[in-house]
Amino acid sequence: MIKIYNKDTNFEEEIKEGKVIVDFFATWCGPCRMISNVLEEISKEQEDIKILKIDVDEYDELAYKFQVMSIPTLVFYKDGKIINKKVGFCNKKELLGYFN
Numbered sequence: 001m002i003k004i005y006n007k008d009t010n011f012e013e014e015i016k017e018g019k020v021i022v023d024f025f026a027t028w029c030g031p032c033r034m035i036s037n038v039l040e041e042i043s044k045e046q047e048d049i050k051i052l053k054i055d056v057d058e059y060d061e062l063a064y065k066f067q068v069m070s071i072p073t074l075v076f077y078k079d080g081k082i083i084n085k086k087v088g089f090c091n092k093k094e095l096l097g098y099f100n
Contacts, residue, residue, distance in 0.1 A: 002043045005054040011062070012080075019049045019099050020077040024068045026057050031089045032072045038092050046096070 003014065014020065023039060025032035039051050056063040056071060066075060069087075076084040076098045084098040 001047075002039065002051045002053060005052055005059060005062075009052075011052075014050070014052050015077045016080040018079065021049060021051045021095070022066075022075040022077065023051060023053045024056050024063055024066070024071055024073040024075070025053060026055060026071055029071050035072045035074070035089050038090075038095060041092055042095060049099070 003009070005011070015022070021039065021042075023032075023035070025036065036053075039053075042049055043051050054062055056068060066073070072088065074086045074095070075082060076086070078099065086095075086098065
């Protein structure tokens with residue numbers, strides 16, 4: 001499942017259970033669009049992984065909180081805890097490997 005972060009989204013609630021990939025992106029970012037396609041594939045194939053997309057231009061306070069300096073930045077959560085962080089493009093196999 002892919003969810004787009006908005007002002008009504010409770011971030012802590014979204015990440016507290018299961019596997020979550022938080023995707024910090026911008027609409028103008030080429031590599032962000034490329035990784036978005038990979039995340040779409042993952043969302044269709046891996047029902048146990050939630051993907052939360054956060055537009056850094058709209059929610060810069062969250063980008064600042066998570067020290068996002070480059071995009072795309074992916075933050076991997078398992079049961080509310082950060083287990084990894086990846087900056088830049090990577091393939092599906094590499095992304096799924098962060099949960100192992």
